[in-house]
Every structure is written in structure tokens, then in C-alpha cells.
Amino acid sequence: MLNLIHISDYQNPQLDLFARLTEAQLRAGYEQKQGIFIAESPNVVRLALTAGYEPLALLIEQSKLATLATLLQLLPAGLPVYTASRDILQGLTGYALTRGVLAAFKRKTLPQAETICQSAGRIAVLENITDAANVGAIIRSAAGLAVDAVLLTPSCCDPLCRRAVRVSMGTVFQLPWARIGSSAADWPTEGLSRLRQMGFTTLAMALRPNGISLEQPELSRIKRLAIVLGTEGSGLARQTIANCDYSVRIPMSHGVDSLNVAAASAVAFWQLRQTTESAPPADAAGGTDFTEGTYAGA
Numbered sequence: 645m646l647n648l649i650h651i652s653d654y655q656n657p658q659l660d661l662f663a664r665l666t667e668a669q670l671r672a673g674y675e676q677k678q679g680i681f682i683a684e685s686p687n688v689v690r691l692a693l694t695a696g697y698e699p700l701a702l703l704i705e706q707s708k709l710a711t712l713a714t715l716l717q718l719l720p721a722g723l724p725v726y727t728a729s730r731d732i733l734q735g736l737t738g739y740a741l742t743r744g745v746l747a748a749f750k751r752k753t754l755p756q757a758e759t760i761c762q763s764a765g766r767i768a769v770l771e772n773i774t775d776a777a778n779v780g781a782i783i784r785s786a787a788g789l790a791v792d793a794v795l796l797t798p799s800c801c802d803p804l805c806r807r808a809v810r811v812s813m814g815t816v817f818q819l820p821w822a823r824i825g826s827s828a829a830d831w832p833t834e835g836l837s838r839l840r841q842m843g844f845t846t847l848a849m850a851l852r853p854n855g856i857s858l859e860q861p862e863l864s865r866i867k868r869l870a871i872v873l874g875t876e877g878s879g880l881a882r883q884t885i886a887n888c889d890y891s892v893r894i895p896m897s898h899g900v901d902s903l904n905v906a907a908a909s910a911v912a913f914w915q916l917r918q919t920t921e922s923a924p925p926a927d928a929a930g931g932t933d934f935t936e937g938t939y940a941g942a
Contacts, residue, residue, distance in 0.1 A: 661748040681804035691814035705744030760820035764792035780811030781906035787815035789913035794821040844870040848888035855893040
């Protein structure tokens with residue numbers, strides 16, 4: 645039986661799980677430190693439940709209760725379901741809820757990178773990407789374009805922060821992901837070494853005039869490929885590019901120098917999808933000079 649609790653004051657301490665937070669607090673990992681995350685919209689909440697995340701409470705716009713009956717049937721008995729008017733909810737969260745529902749979930753213990761990559765043919769590695777929307781969009785593209793897992797460097801944005809979850813459309817619950825290292829010192833030298841020990845050829849997505857074109861057919865024939873994507877603006881670190889097996893660029897036109905990292909990831913995932921024929925890595929360096937500056941996305 646549902647435990648419906650009507651709220652008339654958004655200052656009610658029962659709503660602390662959903663309390664209004666600034667973007668700075670969210671980026672600083674407030675929810676992560678509390679061991680929770682917030683899912684928004686019925687479909688995203690449903691995907692989190694299906695993936696086995698433990699719900700702690702729901703917050704639903706009162707007028708939406710009837711339309712969310714199917715979702716409510718998935719909840720464990722006795723789970724607190726707080727309801728309130730749209731005005732109360734917006735005062736609490738600071739924004740209009742997407743389709744009138746928020747859910748607080750308990751985080752799971754993250755798996756080891758080696759565990760989720762054990763049978764992977766294609767993985768994405770996100771280096772220091774700090775924009776939550778970009779992280780969510782990359783994960784959504786990875787899930788839709790046959791990438792098997794996502795690894796994040798220690799300084800990368802939390803994939804379970806509210807905006808990342810929302811932009812990913814819940815695919816963050818469907819695609820395996822993990823951190824590669826626990827501190828900034830663990831990347832890139834140690835992290836790239838771990839990838840090679842797992843049998844991956846590493847591919848740095850960088851805007852380099854002397855980089856290999858993404859269109860080269862031998863790239864998609866590599867059996868195990870780690871596609872490394874860099875942070876917004878400055879792109880991949882020079883050391884990362886220098887130590888990857890390939891430096892790869894997306895051919896551009898009309899004088900455009902690069903794509904947003906999320907858009908570039910979708911292009912790369914599609915072009916590099918694994919073919920049935922595998923080939924050993926070519927001479928990755930190919931005479932490429934790894935001393936120039938780098939850029940995100942292409």
C-alpha cells in the first residue's frame with residue numbers, strides 16, 4: 645500500500661532529500677557524499693527501479709498522481725510518496741519538475757573498471773569532462789551506439805548528478821560505468837596502463853592536423869578499442885595524447901575547427917562501431933608529432 649504524504653509547506657524537514665541545491669553544490673558532489681541521487685521524470689524513475697536501485701522516497705505533483713498510477717505500482721510497500729501542488733514543488737526544487745515527479749535513490753557501490761570491461765569491445769573514456777549535460781549526452785550516445793561501457797577519470801563530473809541523469813534519459817542506469825582511478829594522480833599514466841593491460845587499443849580524439857582521420861577503415865576493425873574524449877575547451881591533456889596508440893580527428897568543413905564533445909562522441913561511436921572482421925593495431929604513431937596543442941571533441 646502506498647504511503648501518501650501531502651505536504652503544504654516546502655520547508656517541511658521530511659523533504660530534506662529533495663531540498664533545493666545550487667548548481668555549485670550539485671557540482672561539488674553534495675548528493676554523492678550523501679550516498680543518494682535524484683531521478684526526474686516517470687521514464688527515468690522507471691529505468692532506475694528496473695536497474696535495481698533502491699528508492700528512498702518520491703515527490704510527486706498532486707495533479708499527476710492518477711497519470712502515474714502504473715509507475716506507483718512498481719514501488720515497494722510503505723515507501724514515502726510526498727505530494728504537493730506545483731507551486732510548493734517549484735519552491736522546493738527551484739524549477740518546474742519534468743512531468744511532475746522526482747525520486748531519491750540510494751547509490752550502488754561502483755564496480756571496478758576491469759569488471760565492467762571484461763568482455764567489452766568498445767568503451768568510452770571521459771577525461772575530466774565537467775559539464776553534466778555533456779556527460780549525460782555522451783552516455784546516452786554510448787548506450788544507443790553499441791559502446792559497451794564508460795570509464796570516467798577521477799576529475800570527471802558525477803554521472804548521477806541530477807542534470808546528467810536527466811540528459812542521459814536514464815541510460816546511465818542501463819550502461820555499465822566506473823571510475824578509472826580514485827585521485828587525479830591515477831590518470832593518465834596509470835589509467836592508460838590499466839587499459840592496455842585489459843587489452844585495449846587507446847584512441848585519443850583530438851583536433852590535430854596530422855592525426856589519423858576517423859574515416860580510416862582499419863580503426864573499426866580493431867578488436868578492443870578505448871575511445872578517449874577530452875574536457876570542454878582545452879581537450880585531452882598532451883600527456884594523454886602522447887601515450888595513446890592513436891590520435892584521431894574528425895574531418896571538418898566550412899572552416900569549423902571542432903564539434904562539441906558530446907556531438908563528437910556520437911560521430912566517433914558510430915564510425916568506430918565494431919565490424920565482424922578484426923585487425924591488429926597498425927603503426928599507431930605513424931610519424932605523428934605529439935607536441936602540439938589539443939582540443940575537445942574532434
